Amino acid sequence: MTRLRLRKTLIKFALPRYEKARFLVASPAAFRCAVSAAEEGSRFSFRMRHQLLFLVIVIAASPAQVPKPPWANGAPGPAKPAPIAASKNDAAAAADGQNSETTLKVDVKLVNVFVTVTDQHGAPVAGLTKENFALMENGKAQNISVFEKESALPLSIVLDIDTSLSTRKDLPMEMASARRFARAILRPIDALSLYGFSEIVSEVVPFTSDLKVIDHGIDRIHLGAATALYDALYLGAQALETRKGRKVLVVITDGGDTVSRVDYKEAVRSAQEAEAIVYSIIVVPVEASAGRDTGGEHALIQISEDTGGKYFYATSVPQLDDAFQKISDELRTQYLLAYYPAQRFSDSSFRRIEVKVDAPSAGSAFTVRHRTGYYTTKSHF
Numbered sequence: 001m002t003r004l005r006l007r008k009t010l011i012k013f014a015l016p017r018y019e020k021a022r023f024l025v026a027s028p029a030a031f032r033c034a035v036s037a038a039e040e041g042s043r044f045s046f047r048m049r050h051q052l053l054f055l056v057i058v059i060a061a062s063p064a065q066v067p068k069p070p071w072a073n074g075a076p077g078p079a080k081p082a083p084i085a086a087s088k089n090d091a092a093a094a095a096d097g098q099n100s101e102t103t104l105k106v107d108v109k110l111v112n113v114f115v116t117v118t119d120q121h122g123a124p125v126a127g128l129t130k131e132n133f134a135l136m137e138n139g140k141a142q143n144i145s146v147f148e149k150e151s152a153l154p155l156s157i158v159l160d161i162d163t164s165l166s167t168r169k170d171l172p173m174e175m176a177s178a179r180r181f182a183r184a185i186l187r188p189i190d191a192l193s194l195y196g197f198s199e200i201v202s203e204v205v206p207f208t209s210d211l212k213v214i215d216h217g218i219d220r221i222h223l224g225a226a227t228a229l230y231d232a233l234y235l236g237a238q239a240l241e242t243r244k245g246r247k248v249l250v251v252i253t254d255g256g257d258t259v260s261r262v263d264y265k266e267a268v269r270s271a272q273e274a275e276a277i278v279y280s281i282i283v284v285p286v287e288a289s290a291g292r293d294t295g296g297e298h299a300l301i302q303i304s305e306d307t308g309g310k311y312f313y314a315t316s317v318p319q320l321d322d323a324f325q326k327i328s329d330e331l332r333t334q335y336l337l338a339y340y341p342a343q344r345f346s347d348s349s350f351r352r353i354e355v356k357v358d359a360p361s362a363g364s365a366f367t368v369r370h371r372t373g374y375y376t377t378k379s380h381f
Contacts, residue, residue: 110145111137114246114277114308115335115355116369122326124333125366134356137341146338154245155190155331156207158236158276162253162283164198164227170283173317174252175218181250181324182214185331193239197232198224199259203239229253229296230260233267233278233303241274246334248309250327252281252320255296264299269379271307272371280304280311281323308370350375 113135117125130147159182161174182192191207194217205217233251240247249271262270271278280300304311310330312323337355352373357366 110338110340111353111374112275113337113339113353113355113370114275115337116308116310116330116333117335117357118330118367118369120365120367122367124330126333128335128357128360132358132360133335133337134358135337135339136354136356137339137351139352139354140342142339142342144337144339146336148336149333153336155185155187156240156243156245156247157185157190157192158195158239158249159192160195160197160232160236160249160251160253161221162198162227162229162232162251163196163221163224164254164256164258165223165225166227166254166256167283168223170254171221171223173320174283175221177317177320177324178252179215179218180321181328183211184324185328186211191243193236194218194221195232195236196221196224197228199226199228200224201228201232201235203235207239207243226259227253227256228260229255229257230262230264230267234260234262234270237267237270237274237276240276246331247274247276248279248327248331249276250279250281251300252283253296253300254284255282255294255300257296257299264303266379268303268306269375271303272373273375273378275371275374276307277371278304278307278309279327280309281320282311282313283320284313284315305369306372308372310369349377 115133117128119125126149130144133144133147135142135144159178161171161178163171167174178194186192186209188209191209192205192214193203193207194205194214196202196204204220205214208214229251233249236249236251240249260267280303282297282300284297301311303309310327312319312326314320314323341351350373353371355368355370357368359366
């Protein structure tokens with residue numbers, strides 16, 4: 001077979017079907033390879049020669065290539081870290097300390113402190129002014145940027161009712177008192193969410209100011225078995241975290257905890273991060289009962305004090321109603337003190353707050369309650 005006839009055969013049978021093989025006509029080296037293979041196969045039949053030519057062309061049309069790096073052919077390469085936008089404080093810190101090896105970021109977020117002031121008889125004190133208050137963070141005096149009386153601000157309340165088996169005798173009176181509390185405290189701008197907790201925590205009613213919906217939710221509360229008290233505190237605080245205005249968590253329980261997944265520390269931190277004020281109503285039918293959980297009671301007392309709330313003991317319906325009435329009175333006479341920290345660094349975990357009140361008249365003795373501090377970073381429980 002002559003080279004001219006081989007070229008014609010290649011063009012006639014292979015090239016029209018496989019367009020990628022056109023390079024054989026223009027590539028002498030590839031063409032010589034194909035022709036040599038065809039001459040070697042000249043002793044075979046005409047049909048087998050065509051098949052051999054076809055195989056040679058396909059192999060030649062798919063030459064091996066050295067892999068290229070991603071950026072050579074336009075493919076996306078490894079992702080680079082996204083640039084971090086610098087804040088004004090970062091820029092100022094960089095300008096002031098160019099020769100410093102370490103730069104501390106300063107956060108100037110407004111800090112809210114809700115304050116309750118009571119007299120020597122435990123009654124809320126109204127009518128105080130900004131000049132009566134002194135505020136400190138970690139022992140350093142702070143300038144009070146916002147001062148308001150809290151009666152006008154919206155109120156969000158989570159009402160946690162213990163429905164475990166140990167409260168079976170007291171649950172009816174707890175539900176009745178809770179119903180009266182909701183009717184006494186709620187205004188159209190306020191909202192209440194009802195939770196029941198036993199071995200599980202259930203949101204019975206989401207946030208609403210509709211008293212009929214709340215009443216219907218209270219009627220649906222049923223007894224359970226064990227007690228997940230810390231879970232109830234944790235989840236109630238989580239529900240309050242995104243709410244605006246004042247945030248309050250009221251828990252009615254006998255103080256025991258048996259099956260919670262979170263511990264006391266996590267429950268307290270969740271309440272502090274949500275800026276929730278915790279009021280604990282501890283129901284103790286028999287004061288010297290052998291089954292009384294004093295450890296749980298002490299935990300409730302501590303979380304109430306750390307968040308600026310208060311604890312109450314109740315053994316009867318009148319005492320329950322009295323506790324709810326005192327909570328309602330306090331919430332109507334709170335003060336808001338807000339400030340921009342004079343110095344706060346991002347490497348601090350907890351900042352301690354202290355508020356002092358100068359009595360307008362000599363001889364007055366006031367008790368001041370507020371949250372003990374705040375965290376500069378969010379927890380990841």
